[in-house]
Amino acid sequence: MDYWNGTTDAKISLAIVRSPAVVPVTDPRYGGVILLNPGGPGGSGVGFLRRGGDAIRKTVDVKDHKYYDLLSFDPRGVGETTPAVDCIKNPTLDHAWQLRVMEEGIFEASDAAIGRLWAMSIARSQSCSLPLPDGEPDIRKYVTTASVARDMLEIVERHGEWRETEARRLLGCVTNVPSTLLYKPEEEKIQYWGFSYGTYLGNTFAAMFPDRVGRLIVDGVVDAYDYKKSLWSDNLLDTEKDLQGLYYHCARAGYPACALANKTSVTTAKGVENRVLNITYSLYHNPLPVISPSPEVITYSDVKNLIFAGYVLHFSPTRARHPHPRSVVSLVQSDPLI
16 A cells, blocks of 8 residues: 555555457567556446457557557555545445436526525535544545556556566466567566546656656546646636537537537538527526436536537546436437547
């Protein structure tokens, strides 16, 4: 739990998942392992690789040339890694709390929303900082980015150890293992692909262990200074550009490829924008009831969240958590917003 200062002898158990390369480690086309992080912070790497591994493999593997092991993990405190960071010990109460937050909506959903959301944030965050019972190791002190980067180094080391063992098993020999497959203690280099906050994690790894970097992809780069200061002042600079791109391509594709296009006349980007705004604001005071065996109500916040989550749904499925997926399908009859 504590790599550096020895303040506790407690251990953590990292949940790790591997998508094996399509060739064995002894094949000349084997390219090693790529470690992945979906960002968040707090995104489940295990869930990310399970759901998005095929798409990632299509990107990184080069047919008849290079094939990679893909590996990801739930960072300390997250997902299936133990011990977890549990601010609300009762799982039922925790789930109910999340539902309350989602039902409150986004900041401008009502004149009272921002005050209520602010109060709920304070209640949860300050409760999360309450002291633990005496003698219980406090994982909350050791979920820093630096600690996770150090975990990544340990993963790289253990994979190198496994690689040599696997090579010996496949070759059926104790000697004559190719030098590229031998485990090199304290010299193994990372190949890493990090998304969003995962870029900050990757850059932290590179700063801490510069001699252990093989190849590093930082995808959707976080401004480290802005992030550490909790300013987040440049996170949404291009949001409106993305929406304009949506409107343009919807008009270009037309109906029925885009359900927001006109059925009977020429579609323009401005027309699509107006339709999106009309749909969204019509729900502000008049949410749309959905009649079904699982009834639902589509709100202004639901549509706003769906648009905002479009990028996340496509590139990081483990972080997307839309509250009412059935109701959204009922609304647009397709997925033009994502």
